[in-house]
Amino acid sequence: MDQSSGDQFKHKRAMMSTNDMNGTHEEYPKDSLDRFGDDLCGLVLSYLSLKDSFRYECLSKQWRRSIHRKRHNLVMNSCLPKTDHYIDVERMDSQIFSSVVKKLPNITRIEITVKSEATERVFEVLMKSYKHLKTIKVWFCGRNDTQIANRLFETYGSRMTQILVPSTPVLKVFKRYTNYTKLTQLSSYGGALLELRDIFNDNNELLFKGLTAFQCNYTPNDNNLKLLSTFVSHYKNSLKTLDISIYNLLSDHYIQSLKVLSELKALRGLTFRTNLFKTNHYLIDYHCQEFVNQWPQLKRYQLIITIQSVPQLRLLLESFNRKKGLRHLSLLLRLEYWIISSEKCWDLSLNSLSGLKRLQHLDIDFDSVVVNPGFFYAIDTYLPRLMTLRFVSMTEMSAGIKESVERLPKLAKMSSNGQSISGEKYAKDSIDRYGDDLCGLVLSYLSFKENFQYECLSKQWRKSIHRKQHILVVNTFPSGHSKHHYLEVDRMVGPKEEDRMDLPAVKSVVKKLPNITSLEITVILETTERVFEVLMKSYKHLKTIHRTYGSRMTQIDIPRYLVPVLTRYINSYAKLTQLSYCGRIHLKLNDLFNGNHKLVVKGLTGFECSYYDSEDTLDCFVVDYHCNEFFYQWPQLQRYELEITYTTVPALRRVFESVNGMKGLRRLRLIFRLVFRTSRIHLDIDFDDLLISESFFEYIHIYLPRLKTLRFRAQLEMSAGVKESLERLPKLELFEFSNDKHKPYQIIVIPHTY
Amino acid sequence: MNGEYSLDTTEGMAASGDPPTNNAVDDYDAEEALERQREEENKIKIKLKSFEGGVYECGLTAAKMSVMVANMLDALQETDLTKIATREPIPLQNDAVTNKALEKIVEWVDHHWDDPPIDPDFDDEKERRNEELSHWDKQFIDIADQGELFDIIAAANFMDIKGLVEVGAKHICNKIKGKSCTEVREMLKIHNDFTPEEEAAIHKENEWIYAKD
Incomplete structure (x- = not known):
């Protein structure tokens, strides 16, 4: 737009x-x-x-x-792993917090985990800001915050609707007050469980009358059955969910208790934990034949049990079938240690649950039991409404199982043994988690060719891989770039037809690279020219164009023989900032002037030319001047490149030593005869055929401690001594060496002593 | 929160209005009967007409997932439901209800008409906000043409199909996750009407979200 x-x-x-x-x-x-x-x-x-x-x-x-208008839920702190869904208020400035609260006017539900006094202050802000909260869920954390808990219960207990207590000390504080008029859910977590008697006072009177959800522990105690009866008779028509743990009870007491519990007719969710089946076969029979029939109204049922033998498991599984209305079923099995691990139960199948047509969530933890791979067969017929499935066992996850499960039409989440089988959340170690921007930035460090090679990795890659490419190099001289970094268009006239890159192909490449601001092109043939035209049409906003001709060009490298052509159009180079030569012949200074000795190119920031008409050797006078005066006139130089031919060795030495006067130098290039221009060489000394003593390098690490790259040509044996000297250079990354002027440079690996 | 899911309760589903003393077995049977009735009703096909004039057939129960359509049908006061099938197509007068959008919407309600209603007995069911989308929904809503996607969401909103709006919303928010503001603006084609100063002020205001511990 x-x-x-x-x-x-x-x-x-x-x-x-x-x-x-x-x-x-x-x-x-x-x-x-x-x-x-x-x-x-x-x-x-x-x-x-x-x-x-x-x-x-x-x-x-x-x-x-x-953006905040429809947000009704606010979560402060959390005991769960960090997510973006809650505010961590522990270290938050209260002023900032107030401004956050101000932006969220429609909160009706608050969930807060009380960790410290900071949370307490936040809690106060919330209570003052939100007068019409429907739900206030408070988690208490840790054992040492009884004072905080005390203050909060005293002041705000009457507004809390859900309370989770972690430990007996906090529970004791909780019981000091009786103002919990709005409390509907009470539970505990962590080690200490609430006991049933905790919600009764000393006169066996029920303390909380408005609960809809309760979690407690029921332990053997003569008085307990009486309390349970009181509890049930009050709550039989209002309690919706109950989480009860019954351990170590005598069989009779157990069955009596269950009969009392079954009076809770409003109950829709039951979590039941027991270890009794391991000792008493009679109890499991009772459970499977009687108990399950008494709760036809249940919609959620969770059973956490320890069992003794595998046949019991089958019995249990089948007994669930009678609770036709179940929507959530969770069976967490704990096997007795003496049962051989990896017990195989080949006759188990989800067929046993085929009566649960309404089941939406199934969670089965079989501990170390191994089931038949056919366990899940026809799951989509038996449990057509299943939305989530969690399954833990020693069974290996086969393709067949996956296939069966994937046939479920409504499935959203499936995990097995802790690993999600489906679901698209990006893993922490997947680069997919990056947004396109970051992805593009990371990938921009790939080479030019790799960019195209990896385009196919994903939609995101295809979209973002070229996004941060700002430089396009078309053709190049052999030395400038590695082959992977440029687009080779002169292959269009290559010997083999299939090697050629035609213009449409170039155009399609160009289309993929919308953000090019810098273009470097080496004009070789007419085909390059055509490509160049395509590029000029495609990229209207180029900032630099290197090595080419025309009015938009900013940098030109040009061979000498083209200079007359250049000067013919020289008036049109409005944006030209750098002009240099390529090939063996220099530009001359007077190339910049027209016939009337007027400077025609006016915007240069970089220029390369030859001042002498002929390539004379330096005479002594020039050397003297150069060494004694010239250097001192350029104290500001950071890069210096000297390219001369020499007559005598002493003259050469003097020139060499005189460089020492330019203290600010970061890059030095000495070429003692004409060579090709190269780049990225920090110290480049070409002594041609000169014989150099080994000690030339002896103190190099003291003289040039920052040297990163070194290129050296002279008659010199690469001895251990030289290498040793170079090893002392802490920053040396590249050393190229040649001891014969007809041989190319070779890279010599210098191991660092550090 | 209840108002937000009025869709399910207006269809008279579930135990929402039932007193807790209700016999649970009856509860189940009543639900069963209601489900069968819905199934039968869905065999009756009604016609919906898009803003562009395209006419699409849709099961009655499925069509009623749109509160707007359900209200329009109620207004007809037709006791013989089978007659609805022969009536004129119901016109949907909103430019977001294009042919393509309506076709997709019909596909969605056809898949979802037998979804169980929100269960008022459990708090976590009132809030489906944090639930992940099913595979089917993910595939359904993964639409390459963003204009079409926005049509569907706007049309579903117009027709008052809460569940489908939710699917669209979750899809968009999932796509946004982890992206920079610039990327989101680009993706959703949002016109930035802030001055740079205003935008910088907002960033400053919200610095706390970047706090590390």
Whole structure:
């Protein structure tokens, strides 16, 4: 969308109120989220994580206005692993927190984990800010915060609707007060369990009358059965969920207790933990034949048991079938240690649960039992509504099982032995978790050819891999770039037809590279010229163009014989900033002037030319001047490149030593005869055929401690002594060496002594 | 929260209005009977007409997932449901209800009409916000043409199909996750109407979300 059309509907938007029911407005592009009214926009964005909702506030005024509007739930701190869905208030400035709260006006539910006094202060802010909360869920953490708990219970106990207590000390504090008029859910977690008697006072009177969910431990005690009866008679028509643990009870007492419990007719969710089946076969029979029939109204059932033998397992599994209305079923099995691990139960199958047509969530933990791979066979017929499935066992996850499970039409989540089988959350170690920007940035460090090679990795890669490419190199001289880094178009005239790159291919490459701002092109043949034309048409906003001709060019490397052509059009090079030569012949200074001795190229920041008409050797006078005066006139130089031919060795030495006067140098290049221009060499000494003594390098690490690359040519044996000297250079990365002027440089590996 | 899911309760489903003393077995049977009735009703096909004029057939129960359509049908006061099938197509007067969008919407309600209703007995069912989308929904909503995607969401919102709006919302928010503001703006084609100063001020205001411990 361009700026002008944006301005156009700025006004429009201010005039519009929510337009959800009127539908969308044509003024907005169809594929822009701007077309949604505030209400729908707020609704869609309410699915963002809490932090993201603040992160994206800045996207537009509409987003800022509506992004928090439909958020009703606020979670502070958490005992769960860090996610973006809650605010960690422990280290948050209270002023910032107040401003956050101000932005969230429609909160009706708060969940807070009390960790420290900081949380307590936050809690107070929340209670003052939100007067109409429907749900306040409070987790208490740790054992040492009884004072905080005390203050919170005393002041705000009457507003809390759900309380989770971790330990007996906090529980004791909790019991000091009786003002919990709104409390509907009470449970404990961690080591200490609430006991049934904890919700009774000393006169055996029930303390809380409005519970709908309760979690407790039921232990052998004569008085307990009486308490249970009191509890059940009060709650038989109102308690919705119960989590009860019954351990170490005598059989009679156990069955009596269960009969009392079965009076809880309003109960829809039951979690039942016991270890009794391991000692008493009679009890498991009772459980499978009687108990399951007494709870036809259950929608959620969780059973956590220890059993003695595998046949019991089958009995249990089949008994569930009678609870036709179940939507959640969870069976967590603990085998007695003496049962051989990896027990095989080939006759078990989900067929046993085929009566549970409404089941949506199934969680089975078989401990170390191994089931038949056919266990899941026809799961989509038996349990057609299953949405989540968790299965733990020693069974190996086969393709067959996966296939059966995947046939479930409504399945959203499936995990087995802790590993998610499906689901698209990106793993921490997957690069897919990156957004396109970061992905593009990372991938921009790939070479040019790899960019195209890896395009196919994923949609995201294809989309982002070229995004941060700003430089395009077309053709090159052999030395400049490695083959992977440039686009070779002169192959279009290569010997083999299939090697040629035709113009459409170049165009398709160019289309993929929208963000090129710098172009480096070596013009070789007419084909390059055509490519060049394509490039000029495609990229209108290039900042630098290297090695080419024309009015948009900023850098030109040109062989001498083309200079007359260059000068012919020299008036048009408005953007030219760097002009240098390539090939063996220099540009001359007077190439910049026209026939009337007027400077024609005026914007240069870099220039390379030869001042002498002929390539004379230096005479003594020049050497003297050069060594005594010239150097001192350039104290500001950082890079210096000297290319001379020499007459006598002493003259050479003097020139060499005189360089020492340029203290600011970072890059030095001495070439004592004409060679090709090369780049990236920090110290490049070409002594041609000169014989150099080994001691030449002896103190190099003292003289040139920062040297990174060294290129050296002279008649010199590469001895251990030389290598040793070079090893002392702490920063040396590259050493190229040649001892024969007809041989190319070779890279010599210098191991670091560090 | 209840208001938000009125869709399910208006269809008279589940135990929401039932007093807790209700015999549980009856509960189950009643639900069963209701389900059979819904199944029968869904065999009756009604016609929906898009803004562009395309007419699409849809099961009655499925069509009623749209609160708007359900209200329109109620307004007809037709006792013989089979007659609905022969009536004129129901026009959906909103430009987001294109042919393509309506076709997709019909596909969605056809898959979801027999979804169990929200269970008021459990708090966590009132809030499906954090639940992941099913594979089917993920595939359904993964639409390459963003304009079409937005049509579907806007149309579903217009037709008051809460579940489908939710699927669209979760899909968009999943795609946004982890992206920079610039990327999100680019992806969703959002016009930045803030001045750079205003935007910088918002970033400053929200610095806390980047806090590390």
